Amino acid sequence: MDQILGQVLRNAVWERLDMLADLATRADAQSLVSVARSELPRLTEGWRAMLTAHEPDERGDCPTCSTRWHRCKAPCSVWQVAHEHLVAGGLAPQQDLRRPSRRKPKVPAQTRGTTPGEATGRHALIPQVAHH
Structure with a gap:
């Protein structure tokens, strides 16, 4: 049930943004x-x-992104994305302020927010593109 509710919420947010x-x-x-x-x-x-939830704690870790076994130093990816889109305006080259060599590749817009088997709503109609 939680998985279904999560997918409904994600679809609603994606559709609002669209x-x-x-x-x-x-x-x-x-x-x-x-x-x-x-x-x-x-x-x-x-x-x-969202940014308040990712404010660094007294150790300089993001409490939302950190787990018991792995601490995530600030600025976390949420703050980095916020800076890129709100301050740099997406015009500056993307950069990971902590470890530039460990950046994850962007997820194509066609596949964001859906996984096989859970796609519903408008975004389920977007064909999944296989990249080789």
Whole structure:
């Protein structure tokens, strides 16, 4: 049941982001202003809540990303992504501020958020692309 609920929540978030991105590229100026006034405060509060959960503790570790067996030093990947998208604007080259050589490759947009067997909703209709 938790897995189903998790997939429903993930799909709802992905679809909301898709809708906002679509509005940003297709809406007229008046609609954009209306959407910006309603959505920007929600998005900034969402970022703030997520970043608060990833604030470093007294040892400089991210309490959310760390486990009992593995400590994750700040800045964690959440803070790095926040900086890349909110400050650098995605224009600067991606960099891992802790260990540049250990960056994970980006997940293609077509496959984000779904795994075989759990895909439902609009994102389930996106064909999975096999990369060789």
